[in-house]
Amino acid sequence: MREVLITPIPKEGKDPQLCASYRPIVLLNLDAKLYTKILSRRLEGVLPDLVHPDQSGFIKGRQTHDNLRRVSHLLEKATRHAEMVAIDQVLDWCQRHSEKTTDVFEHTTLYVTVEPCIMCAAALRLLKIPLVIYGCRNDRFGGCGSVLNIATDYLPNTGTPFECIGGYRAEEAVEMLKTFYKQENPNAPKSKARKKD
Numbered sequence: 001m002r003e004v005l006i007t008p009i010p011k012e013g014k015d016p017q018l019c020a021s022y023r024p025i026v027l028l029n030l031d032a033k034l035y036t037k038i039l040s041r042r043l044e045g046v047l048p049d050l051v052h053p054d055q056s057g058f059i060k061g062r063q064t065h066d067n068l069r070r071v072s073h074l075l076e077k078a079t080r081h082a083e084m085v086a087i088d089q090v091l092d093w094c095q096r097h098s099e100k101t102t103d104v105f106e107h108t109t110l111y112v113t114v115e116p117c118i119m120c121a122a123a124l125r126l127l128k129i130p131l132v133i134y135g136c137r138n139d140r141f142g143g144c145g146s147v148l149n150i151a152t153d154y155l156p157n158t159g160t161p162f163e164c165i166g167g168y169r170a171e172e173a174v175e176m177l178k179t180f181y182k183q184e185n186p187n188a189p190k191s192k193a194r195k196k197d
Helices: 030-050 065-076 082-097 101-105 118-126 170-182
Strands: 004-010 022-028 109-114 131-136 163-165
Touching (some): 082 109, 109 170, 131 170
Antiparallel strands (some): 004 022
16 A cells, blocks of 8 residues: 555657656555545545645645735835844755755754744744744734743644743843834835824
8 A cells, every 4th residue: 555656658759868758657556545535535624724824735715826915025025033034044054055954943042132923933933943042022922922932832733842031131132122213214104194383
């Protein structure tokens, strides 16, 4: 039942010396095919309730293009969180140095100014980053205990819990944020509020 036979079939009119001139055909045991079909039919009814609405691939009634607008907005308009920037940098480094991302992430300690938000904490958990150290709390969106505890809560099938240590140079972190928010953003839209005479 666990055996698979892959047979290359030549394409008509193609050079038989080239690998691209063949199409692979996979032959499975009939029992395996039936078991897979039964399993997929049974899961079809409950899978949409188990999988978050943002995940659209391979779920009946959901299509990838449903999320394209949201992704486009996030990539072009949203301010990148420090955690996401760090993740991208690790991915780039791994690609340049031919390292497995899983090996690198599982041995990484991440330092950030502010407690990771719920979304970032979920990403860190999925990547199996074992330790996050942050400066000040995020009382509105914190994912490491201030609002939700994504880091250590029991959340099946959502990666590995990680340790979060808060308060590292907290006063300095708060001052950095105050300085940042005092600056004007040259890309911000002009205020449309009318001044009273």
